[in-house]
Amino acid sequence: GFDISKLLPQTGLVTLDNGFGNTAAYKSAITFVDGDNGILRYRGYPIEQLAERGSFIETAYLLINGELPTTDQLAEFSNEITQHTLLHEDVKRFYQGFPRDAHPMAMLSSVVGALSTFYQDSHNPFDAGQRHLSTVRLLAKLPTIAAYAYKKSVGQPFVYPRNDLSYVENFLRMTFAVPAQEFELNPVVVNALDKLLILHADHEQNCSTSTVRLVGSSHANQFASISAGISALWGPLHGGANQAVLEMLEQIQQDGGDVDAFIRKVKNREDGVKLMGFGHRVYKAFDPRAALVKGLAHDVLAQLGKSDELLEIALKLEEHALSDDFFVSRKLYPNVDFYTGLIYRAMGFPTSMFTVLFALGRLPGWIAHWHEMINDPGSRIGRPRQIYTGTAIRDYVELDKR
Ligand code: ACO
Numbered sequence: 001g002f003d004i005s006k007l008l009p010q011t012g013l014v015t016l017d018n019g020f021g022n023t024a025a026y027k028s029a030i031t032f033v034d035g036d037n038g039i040l041r042y043r044g045y046p047i048e049q050l051a052e053r054g055s056f057i058e059t060a061y062l063l064i065n066g067e068l069p070t071t072d073q074l075a076e077f078s079n080e081i082t083q084h085t086l087l088h089e090d091v092k093r094f095y096q097g098f099p100r101d102a103h104p105m106a107m108l109s110s111v112v113g114a115l116s117t118f119y120q121d122s123h124n125p126f127d128a129g130q131r132h133l134s135t136v137r138l139l140a141k142l143p144t145i146a147a148y149a150y151k152k153s154v155g156q157p158f159v160y161p162r163n164d165l166s167y168v169e170n171f172l173r174m175t176f177a178v179p180a181q182e183f184e185l186n187p188v189v190v191n192a193l194d195k196l197l198i199l200h201a202d203h204e205q206n207c208s209t210s211t212v213r214l215v216g217s218s219h220a221n222q223f224a225s226i227s228a229g230i231s232a233l234w235g236p237l238h239g240g241a242n243q244a245v246l247e248m249l250e251q252i253q254q255d256g257g258d259v260d261a262f263i264r265k266v267k268n269r270e271d272g273v274k275l276m277g278f279g280h281r282v283y284k285a286f287d288p289r290a291a292l293v294k295g296l297a298h299d300v301l302a303q304l305g306k307s308d309e310l311l312e313i314a315l316k317l318e319e320h321a322l323s324d325d326f327f328v329s330r331k332l333y334p335n336v337d338f339y340t341g342l343i344y345r346a347m348g349f350p351t352s353m354f355t356v357l358f359a360l361g362r363l364p365g366w367i368a369h370w371h372e373m374i375n376d377p378g379s380r381i382g383r384p385r386q387i388y389t390g391t392a393i394r395d396y397v398e399l400d401k402r
Helices: 047-053 056-065 071-082 089-097 104-118 128-154 167-176 187-200 207-216 222-234 241-254 259-267 288-303 309-322 325-329 337-347 351-375
Strands: 031-034 039-042
Touching (some): 039 288, 047 288, 056 071, 056 187, 056 351, 071 128, 089 104, 104 222, 104 351, 128 167, 167 187, 187 288, 187 337, 207 222, 207 351, 222 351, 241 259, 241 309, 241 337, 241 351, 309 337
């Protein structure tokens, strides 16, 4: 006899949209994605042009400020970032406390969250100077935090930033240089990593960016908001897929390299196995980033003089999937994560660092969205509705009567 209408919200119509498949939460002028035609543009610039002709720092400036920088603006922006690459010495103690086998993504989100304890002078989202300072600190310090996480995991001493190097060069040196040993930067690696960071720099309302916006919508500071985004990125359905792809390829190799058998497993949904690095919520055509990364994987392996049996397995998997009705009918194509891991591996990164590299790339996008939201006078706290499905009403029962 209960009136179901009493459970319906009293404030008007509520839509239920599983996983926000069709619901826009924001208006945004940052990134355009056309999933049916495989188009991606940052601030109107095609991703192909930015990856071919731009740099990551220029792209970061573009995403955050809306325009490509002039020579002077770029020099000033780079110089500012360079001045903030060092971490407070006490931040290093966090790493001492982490277990040696801690996942670098866990260290990344924790240490970025902890930045809000060290840099309390840039918390106020409504002070333009403080907003800018937080942004510069995040851009400058994330490579240092990421490199320290790697050093912790391999038990090597931390390498301090060197400010005469470019953003990517500095990160590579902090990661791979060992004190008292020769270290040489390889231009092929520098160039390829810069391109990969550009390709990851923004992708509108993906899970981690929406997380940054949701946390920031409560007016939490930028460090706290970005730390939450890093946690969201870690999952294997999102940025964690680049690690999962490589583990999948290694497993197929260990099982004798039988790609057909693996595809059968995916189609039969055995043990919930998915073809990692395939499928995308928005792209129902080839992910334009995947096309660029695939080309880059071939180039980098060739230029580094490396061959990788896992690349052969990946190519076979792609070929089989693209001609199989299971994948074709569901419009499942390789996404950005399918080939990136092969490049990172050729560069010498362990699998556990792959998602950290994604985070380094995505940082300017997260920051750009945080600013866009804070600067929007019409923005409100993010607060989804729900459809209640629990018991309508019942009386409390004393503990001894249950
Ligand atoms: N392997 C096998 N089947 C898949 C895959 C896959 N990789 N992706 C989707 N499907 C199937 C689903 O089972 C579903 O089939 P059904 O209609 O018979 O039930 C259908 O394709 C539609 O998929 P959904 O899960 O509804 O798609 P959704 O948009 O919710 O998920 C996601 C997108 C999470 C990317 C999914 O494709 C996936 O899990 N892919 C593998 C993980 C991955 O590569 N993630 C990285 C995404 S890109 C990024 O974050 C950078």
